[in-house]
Amino acid sequence: MSAYHNLEEYNIEITNGVKEFYSGIIDGIGENLNRDGLQKTPERAAKAMMFLTQGYKQDAVEILKGAMFAENYDNMVIIKDIEIYSLCEHHMLPFFGKAHIAYIPNGYIVGLSKIPRIVDVFARRLQVQERLTHDILECINSTLKPQGVGVVIEASHMCMMMRGVQKQNSLTTTSGFRGQFEKIETRNEFLKLISSDLS
Ligand SMILES: Nc1nc2c(ncn2[C@@H]2O[C@H](COP(=O)(O)OP(=O)(O)OP(=O)(O)O)[C@@H](O)[C@H]2O)c(=O)[nH]1
Ligand SMILES: [Zn+2]
Numbered sequence: 001m002s003a004y005h006n007l008e009e010y011n012i013e014i015t016n017g018v019k020e021f022y023s024g025i026i027d028g029i030g031e032n033l034n035r036d037g038l039q040k041t042p043e044r045a046a047k048a049m050m051f052l053t054q055g056y057k058q059d060a061v062e063i064l065k066g067a068m069f070a071e072n073y074d075n076m077v078i079i080k081d082i083e084i085y086s087l088c089e090h091h092m093l094p095f096f097g098k099a100h101i102a103y104i105p106n107g108y109i110v111g112l113s114k115i116p117r118i119v120d121v122f123a124r125r126l127q128v129q130e131r132l133t134h135d136i137l138e139c140i141n142s143t144l145k146p147q148g149v150g151v152v153i154e155a156s157h158m159c160m161m162m163r164g165v166q167k168q169n170s171l172t173t174t175s176g177f178r179g180q181f182e183k184i185e186t187r188n189e190f191l192k193l194i195s196s197d198l199s
Contacts, residue, residue, distance in 0.1 A: 012050045019046040030184070052087055057125035060135075063118055067111030074147065076186075077109065078102040080194045082116045088159050089126035097155030100194040103140060104147040104180050115140075129155055129174045137176040146154045148180030150190045 022042035026033050044098070076078050080100040088095050099119050103110075122135040136153045152175045180186045 006109065012047050012054070014050055018049060018060045019043050022046055022049075052085075052124055053126065055121045058080045058121045058124075060118040060121040060139045061143050062154075063121065064110055064114050064139065066145065067114050068108045069111070070107060071105065071109045072107070073105050073109055076102050076104050076190065076193075078190065078193055079115045081110060082119050084132070084155065086117060086123040086127045086129075086132060086155075087126070088157055089128060091159040091163075092126065093158040093162065095129060095155045095157040095159075095172075096129075097153060099136070100152045100154075100190075101136065101140070101150070102181070102190045103144065103149040104186075106145055106147045108144060108146075110140075110144055111154070129153055129157075129172055133174040133176050137178060141178045146179065148178060148182070148186060150177045150181040150187060151175065152191070152194060 019042045019117040023033055026038060026041060031038060033042075078100070079102075081096075082098050082099040082101065083096070085094060085096045087093065101115050101119070117135055118139055122132050122139070133151050133153050137149060140146065140149045140151075152173065154171055154173050158173055160170060177187055181190060
């Protein structure tokens with residue numbers, strides 16, 4: 001197996017200008033662009049940024065549509081503890097945590113891996129946690145047209161940890177519910193199952 005865990009990262013095309021902007025940042029903070037460790041940094045940083053924002057070039061609806069299967073299962077399907085890594089649009093610093101997603105099928109189920117894939121499509125953009133939650137919710141609701149869908153995201157924001165208010169332990173929770181999940185019993189069942197180790 002390759003030493004690189006994610007080959008996608010090494011096939012990224014760098015948009016004109018991004019590398020040069022990183023050179024400008026390094027220069028602007030008073031560092032020496034020519035010293036050994038920094039010579040390739042603008043290119044590395046540009047590749048990393050293109051990777052972290054590749055969601056703009058991806059189509060979440062197409063991903064979901066690619067694996068929808070007719071099935072008469074009408075109980076709740078929950079995919080919990082999906083890692084998210086996103087960038088806050090205010091500081092371009094990471095926010096990271098977990099997404100928990102549930103839906104109740106309405107004639108169609110979706111390939112399980114497609115849920116984390118669409119989470120990444122929306123997370124790999126400049127985001128706020130609220131919009132990330134909403135984007136995932138609306139995409140599943142309008143594409144799969146389930147009886148209901150619920151999304152909960154818990155995340156820590158580096159812009160509140162490394163700088164600014166400097167709070168290391170605060171966790172932000174956002175949620176959104178459509179259809180059956182607007183009913184309190186369904187929503188509570190989902191919330192109970194994501195907080196249980198047995199779900
Ligand atoms: N609602 C929301 N706010 C966010 C998110 N990520 C970062 N922020 C906040 O965006 C706000 C930007 O506020 P500003 O006052 O313009 O920026 P700032 O001076 O850097 O603020 P401080 O972080 O308080 O130092 C801050 O309160 C951040 O905590 C997010 O996902 N959702
Ligand atoms: Zn921020």
